[in-house]
Amino acid sequence: MYPHERSLVKRLADKPFALIGVNSDKDLEKLKPRLSEEQITWRSFWNGPEGTGGPISKRWGVTGWPTIYVMDHKGVIRAKGVRGEAMDKAVDLLLSEMEKEQSGAKKGE
């Protein structure tokens, strides 16, 4: 899972894109060395000491890990549960949609 996400983050480094994690590990001290080992550079919320029972995943109805939500630049949920290539496609589509919208807006000025 990490390699796929690493390559997505790297490929879209210059784009208006962010991968945000919600980490559900109970023990942060154990996790920290893993971040550098696995080159996990993206930012994550911490779900708290209850791990998978923590407040963020509970509120978002997460019952399986990993769970993915994809939001467009306006913060609207556009895809759920996409993994691997399907996730890449969803992101690319939203980026191009955003570019079109912004170039359209410039022309209109």
Place this chain on the structure above:
Amino acid sequence: MNPRLLFGAALCFGLVAPPPLLRAQDDIAALEKEYQTAVASFQAKLAELRTAGKSREEIAAFGQANNPAKDFVARFQAGAKAHAGQDAAIPYLLWLGQNAARAVAMSAAGGAPGAAPSIADEAWVTLLRDHAASDQIGRAVQTVGRMGRTLGGEKVRSMLTSVIEKNPNEAIVMEARFARASTVLGDEEASAEAREMAKADFEAVKASKSPLAARAEGQIFILENLQIGMTAPDIEANDLDGVAFKLSDYRGKVVVLDFWGDW
């Protein structure tokens, strides 16, 4: 002394008539065990062929000719038919629903495509149609509720509706309402009516004595805030270094929110 033997001896002397449901469960337990044994020895033979360096074609041909699954599907179907309409049919139909697709798909590339899923689908339909009022239908309700993706959300909802309308057991009705409403959450094609019905279902479960009441409350939040096309609720929490931030800080960017753990 072995209680089965004792029971058998008692039967011989005409002392006990076996209650029909109990006997059916005994039969199905034996049948399931027999199936597991057959699958294990079949897989062992496949492994032997691989170790012996047989070609992929040879192994596939052996698999097609010798897979026990099809015979067992027929036997479970016979069991379901023998007890048609009675509670005793339920475990046979459950097995078919859960195993027929996998069992026959395993049996071969050569098998008729589509045949296996239809046997499984038919088992689910029969279960919820003929046994809608049974107090043994709980497990089927839970399983079918998770099958929106394979069977289609609308179909699953209508199957569960018959349980909701016909079953006299309040706990089962609440389970079925929870399951029916939950199918809407993963179903982008659910109609506005289905979504409204889901809201009413969750509200009813929440107000009931069902053990699902607390979960129903969470599901209502998901239904009203976390569906495709809705603005994501904000998250405000600390990052892994203890620095507070918000999901909405990233407005203006496409965001993948990834619930993950290092395990």
